[in-house]
Amino acid sequence: MLKHDLHLHTTYSDGVRTPKEVAERALELGLEQIAISDHDSNSGVNEAIEASRGSNLEIIPSIEVGTTEIIHGKKYTDTEFLGYKSDIERMATFSLPVRKQRRQFVQDYIDTLNRINREGKLREFNDNLNQFSNDEAQGDAYMIRDGIQTIKLKDVLEDKFRRRLRDEEAESLANKVALVSYDFISYALDNFLEHPERLQRIHPKRRGYLLKDALVAWTPTSPDEYTLTHEKAIKGILDCNGIPVLAHPARNKKFLEKKWMGEKDSSKLNPEEWVKELVRHGLQGIELYFYSGNGFSKEEEVKANTYFANLADKYRLITTFGSDCHGQKDDAGELIGKFQPDYMTERFERSRL
DSSP states (O other): OOOEEEEEOOTTTTOSSOHHHHHHHHHHTTOSEEEEOOBTOOTTHHHHHHHTTTSSOEEEEOOEEEOOEEETTEEEOOOEEEEETOOHHHHHHHHHHHHHHHHHHHHHHHHHHHHHHHTTOHHHHHHHHHHHHHHHHTSOOOOBOTTOOOOOHHHHHHHHHTSOOOHHHHHHHHHHSOOOHHHHHHHHHHHSBSOGGGGGGSOHHHHHHHHHHHHHHHOOOOOOSOOOOHHHHHHHHHHTTOEEEEOOGGGGTTTBOOGGGTOOOTTSBOHHHHHHHHHHHTOOEEEEEOGGGTTOOHHHHHHHHHHHHHHHHHTTOEEEEEOOBOSOOBTTBOOTTTOOOGGGHHHHHTOOO
16 A cells, blocks of 8 residues: 655744655655645755655655635635645745745744834733733743844744754745744744743643734734635646645634534535535645544544545545644654545545645
């Protein structure tokens, strides 16, 4: 059986492994095909290809394109599309505007903390910060220490890629990587805390959000993190000669009826009607996803994947399988290559791209 994982992230978005490290780990696990599917960036694909050269590991160029859509009067940024086998250079150009907005989003946080420090308002900011964290930490959780130096985007990139960067290299990387707010939050948590040991009182997944919440309150304005509608994302992938595939559809349950669980809610979209609309825009596939490795129950994973596999068959769409591994270990353990569903083995075996 072909062992593959068609949804993996690297340091070029919010993964913790470099593309080289992802390829090396895939080889260690005996995988034969993987897709580097970073958020809004395909800059890690060539590095992974180079790292796997001479082996039997096939690297599929991919990207995970984020969207913003207004549904029933509300804005949702949950829907993402995988763009498999897209032309690398054309996709890099198509996704550049979103990466620039992501860069500005992080730069806003940098500018905010620099301004707070420059204007001597750290004590006031720390009071505000601990309003967010006091209850969870059972007392003052953490404070930004006095005397921090002016922060540059280059500092954040060096922390993210775990190496020193020349100025021109940092500038080039800043346009290739899809930065996320947590890149700066992680850098701040590692470098600027007065009492880092107090963070142990707060659940790891909450630590960064608390600092982010405090920074947002001090940041005047920030651009939207995503700017593409569903239709524009699909069209962009097609224009780059790629295969547009709907990523982890059941994670859109904020606006979708959970038909796979028997839910009826007329205030939400019918998933089949939604998929039909996406097909009219040019959708060519649906991802079957490792939901139980990403916060869902095993029961819901089986029901969701079975439901969307049936929709894929009905509308003649391909199906792909992905773990969405970001490199870290969580309650489900290491995710890369782990999603090999025993409830649809035959489909898994014929899902190679």
